Structures are given as structure tokens and as C-alpha cells.
Amino acid sequence: MEQDRIEMRFCGFGGQGVVLGSVIYATALAKEGYNVVQSQVYGIEARGGASSGEAMYSDKPIHHLHVTQPDILLAMSQKALDKFIDTVKPGGIVLCDSFYIDQFPKRTDVKVYKAPLTEIAITQLGKELFANALAMGFINGIVKNVSQEHLIEALLESIGNKAVEQNRKAVELGYETGLKVLKEQN
């Protein structure tokens, strides 16, 4: 089947805000002018297990309902990575928070980038809470599919303009980390 759309999955454990992350990123993609479909699968897994949100984008109308083969996978926990790694499209990109992940994918047909996102959030922003915003910037630093300004706008809209400066800083720090990792790990 012809693939016109790019699929993204955001996964981690419940509480890390990966579903919100997918909403934020999808909002930024919509601001970018793409057709976007964002969704999530609900379930008991949201309470501590592997939680996940998804976004698809395209220049064309999207009929597809759910992400099945992500081009881009953000994994914020080991359990979530293990659950979704096999679904990533050959040639796809896998982004790992190495603070929670120590067993990295063995697949050789995907490109893996890693950074201790949660650790950076704790040490440089003072709270684990900012790992999510940091991860959004990290994705963009690697794949560069939205403007940083749209990403920050989307984040602030989604959280009701709370801790504006810290969140802005988190996205920017994530982006810089992404650029650095892209250079080092390519």
C-alpha cells in the first residue's frame, strides 16, 4: 500500500505524559500546515504499564485511524520500548530516554538515538516533570519536522500557559540535545 503519511508513536509508562506529548506534537504539526490525526489507545496499561499516544501527518487527507508502523518512535521506558520496537517501520527512527532504558534495540534496520532525557530534566530544570517537554524538543532536534516556535506554542496551549519559561527552556534544551546527539550518534 502506498504510504503518504508519516506515523509517530510516543510511549512510556503512565504518568510520563506521553499521550499529552502526542497531542502537543500533533498540535505543532497542525500549525505547520499538515493534515494531522492524533489518537491514543486507552486501557489499564495506562496505569503503570506501557502507555502510548500517536500522531500521523500528511499533505494529503488521512483516512487511517491508528498508527500501525511508526516511522518515528519515542520510547520513555524500557517496557514501552520492548512493546513497540518490532512495529517500527524498517528505516524508521527510534528515540530512547537512556535514563529509563538500558537495553537498546537489536534491530539493525532502524536508526536509534539515545539521550538521558529524564536525567537532563532533573539536573538542569529541577524537575522530572519537564522530561516530556524536553522529549518534544529532542524529537524535533533529530527529525526537524516542525518549527521550534510552533512546538513551544503547542506545548504552552496544551498545558494552559503554566511554567512558561521553564517549559520553553525544556523544549529548547531538548532540541539542542537532539542536534548534539544527531551529530555524535550518526
Next chain:
Amino acid sequence: MANTRKLIQGNKACTMGAIKAGARFCASYPITPASEIGEYLSEDLPKVGGKFIQMEDEIASMGAVIGASVMGVKAITATSGAGFDLKQENIAYAAMTEIPVVIVDVQRSGPSTGGATVCAQGDLMQVKYGRSGDCPMIVLYPNSVKEIYKTTIRAFNLAEKYMSPVILLMDETIGHMRENIDLSEYENVEIINRKLPDVPPEEYKPYEPDAEGIVHLMPFGNKEGYRYVIQGMHHGADGMPNLSPATLQCSLDRINGKLDRHKEDIWEWEAVDLDDADIVVVAVGCVSRSATEAVHAMRKQGIKAGLFRPITLWPFPDEPLMKATEHAKAVIVPEMNMGQLVHKVKEYTRDCTQVIPLNVYDGTVIMPEQIEKVIKEVSEK
């Protein structure tokens, strides 16, 4: 342009459509996956001078919206299948007394409590049946966030135009999905309001239909002096109980006949690649999106597949379906239940046309590949 860049959740789009259509009252009881509709309306209705009440249960919330509508206020309630069960008695009352209200059913897996967050299409028959007597109903079934907005407005318009409850049927997947939508094209959308009596109070007969078969109910509490009774027993033109054979037949003919007579106005459907299709997929709601993809994929392989998608589920678009499947050698009906839509399809396709059900009821959404597989099998025969 900026408008197209807004990402909106399906349930939110429903509330935006409701407010655009003029809804100023919502009473509901929380139930996944419809809860956001009440939540958003509780925030947004007061901003436009409306009211939201979280009622003590489902049937009370149905009663409250009927009450609001009787007072002349456009009203909406939202629930899911397990809550819809509990509303049925009052939905029948609204149909019988010709009170326009909009009832949203964001379906989840049933029966009973079933699965709160699990997508299913189990209420296709329940929304039409499940009430006593020959109870008419208009049911609309959008398949995208944009269409939810547009169809919610249409639901109110049809309710007011035909003085009937209208059900907006949705899938969990679409209710919870977010898509970017452009609302600018709906800025000047037509908003229909119910007709008021054109005779003085002393000549007023509330249940005397006009030439189009529609009754003109003056809002209760009016200062002009229109006084009348609304109740669920069969009633004559004056609204008073009357069980004479003539009145009884007239009453059933009136509430059912108005929808039958105007069915072409009520029907809405989408045709995808139907012109020369010899394999026709009939699908509704979220499944129709997978079906659209499947049809496009099959066309690329030279297989003449098409899609007929009822957007108006009830009254069932029988004549359009017959026309769409006239030259089909096979009709495939994928649905997320144990087989509901397929029965109507069988009823309205030629005896020589093979009708193939594809039923998935494990909570997973039917994907394009599953439909493509059946289309291919049929085309190779």
C-alpha cells in the same frame, strides 16, 4: 488558513457544532467515552448564556433536555450505549410528543458495562429500535472530526425542522481522535429554528400538522396565551388523550410519516468510486475510513471496488443503497459488531448479489488490510 491549523478532538467538535447550531442547554451524566461532551459544554455553554446541568442519572438528563426544548431552548445530551439503554423511555416520549432534542451516543463495547474505552459499533440497531411501539428516529453517523462538527449542526437543524429527536451516533475512536479542521466554511451555515404557530391562541391546535406534516409547538411559558397539554398517550390535534382508532392511526402516521415523506431531505450518504464498481463495500463510522483506504488501494491494483457510506443511518437510505449496488456482483459489509448493518444491506440488495459480512468485535478497529483481503478474495472468484 490559520483555522485549518487547529487540532480539535471529536467530542469537542460536537460541542462546538452544538453551540453553533444554537444549543443553549445540556444535561448529561458522565460516561466514557462521551464524558468530554458534558465537560466541554459545562465550560462553554455559560459563556454564551446557556446552562449545563449534571443530572443524577441518564433518564433524568433525558427528561431535562426534553423540558428545556419544551421551553423553546435547543438542548443536547450525550451518553454511550450503556447509558443510552437508560434514556430509551424518555427518547420514546420525545418522539411521541414531537419534541426536538439531540442525543449523542458515543459507542463503546457492550452489552451492559462492557468496555468503557473499547471501540465498537454495537448500537446501530439499538438507536433505531429498543423503544416501545413504532417509534421513528433520525440517526446520523459522522466519520471524522470535521464531519462531527457539521453533522451536529445538521442534527439540530433536522430536529427543529421535523420536530423530532435526532441521535448523533459516534465511535469511541472518532470521539477521542483529534484532527485539524477548518471551520471558516461553516461561518454562514444555515441554522434552522422550529416553526411557531401561525394562528391566534384561541384557534391553536398544537398537534395539527401543517401542509408538510410538521406540528408547530409554541414554547411553554409563552406570554401570548397559547395553553396546551403535552403527554405521551396517543393524542389528537388538540393534544388531549384520545384512543379512538382514527386518532391512534393518525398519531402513528404523523410521527412516522413526516420522516418517511421527507426522507430524501434527511438522507445523506457518501459514494467513493461507485460508478463502475462491481464490488461495493458498505460501511459506517470509523470503519468507513478504513474502507475508503481499502477501496483506493484496490483501484490501484485494477480491482473495481467502491464504497457506499450511509451518513444518515436511520431512516435507512434504502433507495440510494439499491442504486449503489445495482450492478455489484458482491457487497462487503465490515462492521465492529456481530452483524447489524448487514441485515439492512441484505434487505435492499438484489437476491443475486452476494452479501459478505466482515465482523470484528474484539475491540480493535477494522484496518484497511482486513477489508482489502476480503475484496481480493471476492475479485478472484
